[in-house]
Amino acid sequence: MSGSNNLKVFSSPERYVQGRNATHQLGNEMKKLAMKGPVVVVTTATPKKLLGEAWTTSLKDAGYEHTELLFGGTCTAAEAQRIADHAVTQNAKTLVAFGGGQIIDAVRAAVGLVGDGSVCEFVSCPTVASTDAPCSALCVMYHEDHSFHEYRFMCRHPTLVLVDTTAVAKSPVRMLVGGLGDALATYYEARTVHEAHADNFLGGKQTETAIALSKLCCDILLEDGPAAVESLYCQAVTPALERVVEANTLLSGLGFESGGLCVAHSVHNGLTSQKETATYTHGQKVAFGILTQLILEGRPREELDTVLEFNHKVGLPLVLSGLGVDVSSEKAVCEIAERSLAPGESAHNEPFEVTVDMMVDAIRAADQAGAKFLKEKEVSK
Structure with missing residues (x-):
């Protein structure tokens, strides 16, 4: 807009x-x-x-x-x-x-x-x-x-x-998990849009309310996400589930529109270029997009570790193979990167120019970070 x-x-x-x-x-x-x-x-x-x-x-x-x-x-x-x-x-x-x-x-x-x-x-x-x-x-x-x-x-x-x-x-657990991935992106994307002084999805600038709701959404998910997932295994309406449903639905909905989108959602759109990802949820693809965005932006390692740990706890993808994509396929990774940077994509809300080469490297580095995390978890068992 x-x-x-x-x-x-x-x-x-x-x-x-x-x-x-x-x-x-x-x-x-x-x-x-x-x-x-x-x-x-x-x-x-x-x-x-x-x-x-x-x-x-x-x-x-x-x-x-x-x-x-x-x-x-x-x-x-x-x-x-x-x-x-x-x-x-x-x-x-x-x-x-x-x-x-x-x-x-x-x-x-x-x-x-x-x-x-x-x-x-x-x-x-x-x-x-x-x-x-x-x-x-x-x-x-x-x-x-x-x-x-x-x-x-x-x-x-x-x-x-x-x-x-x-x-x-009573809904499938994978659907709530996908919602966690979609909603967790809200704050990380809104923060970047704020830093870039870019427009939100409504065609205007952010209000303080928008960025505050985005942060509240993130805080609730990190605190209550794993417990909410557990409640679905026994089909129980718990306080944790109520809070997470509000975060996934209301806070994320208000936050992404009035806060704006960035790389995480454009990577999702890039991932849809690969037919192998068709059976995975919107939020599963966005979750990998968050990892890509944090690496592309050079955010502190502590933030990346927080998201990796969260994804692992709730069952979101940490690597491309978790979405059916082979990271060793140069063609696939390039197609994802190119599609994520199509004209009008939200990745252009970064405060710096993002090139296809930068996106390819960020995708590969995100996959590597996820693979290393999973290997360390396996060794520590």
Whole structure:
């Protein structure tokens, strides 16, 4: 986005609701915001099985007529258009997304195609804490082969974000772990954007609030991340899980938009150029991007060790082979580096020029640091 004459810009959803069995309050929360029907709920089979009865009863009790549409599986331009076309045929005034990051982004993009909030409002209901998508106005669009396509920025944020932590506690552990990787990048990227006096994702400069929320996000994750992961193994809603869900969803969502992105997310986009990474989560790829960014920037070794230790504790990748990529393949590493430095990529928010050679070296050095760490851990057993 273009600059805003050095104006500071901060933006957020209108209302955020989180807690055990929150889906039972969906209709009431929508009424508080004077949201209108008809409502179209876009979902997949798993959220429907887990929460379908709760949202059906809640919407009905609040006086909302609703229909349901199954998500196609990937957030592509064609899928967003399909959802938008369905919303128009239903005369929908509100679209609700239950699921993960891709379904939320696809429905958000569909709302933009219908009228971006002026014609149809958006309710974001994540059932996993795997990305910071739920609170954002950003849509990350992919090609059918799961490679990164483009960013789309909507004019408005979700009117309501509702997170049922009972559902999150029953989600796959790897999804929460991926969310930790995505959210941990928030502070490291926002800090660099601040140092570079670059624009955030809203096209303005950072507020103090944005950088403070980013730091709080990082602090919560480092403190509570491992315990939150443990709670999912027994499907328990614990205080640690509640705090981490808030960090992954709200703090990271506000922090990355109003704080800005940098190398970690551009490396993610570069990694999507390799078909081997398609089965790995967004956050797993971002996690390796954090290591790359810290090395590229020449940050203190203590910071790199902190992230390596965190990744190891929660199960995030420390090396490229953890994402299916062979670091000895010069072609693969160069392709990742080149894609991460494409025009418009967030890596250009560094306070210095980043070249492909610099990125290649940083990727290799990050892999080496991870490999050394893992070897030392193995020896110490």
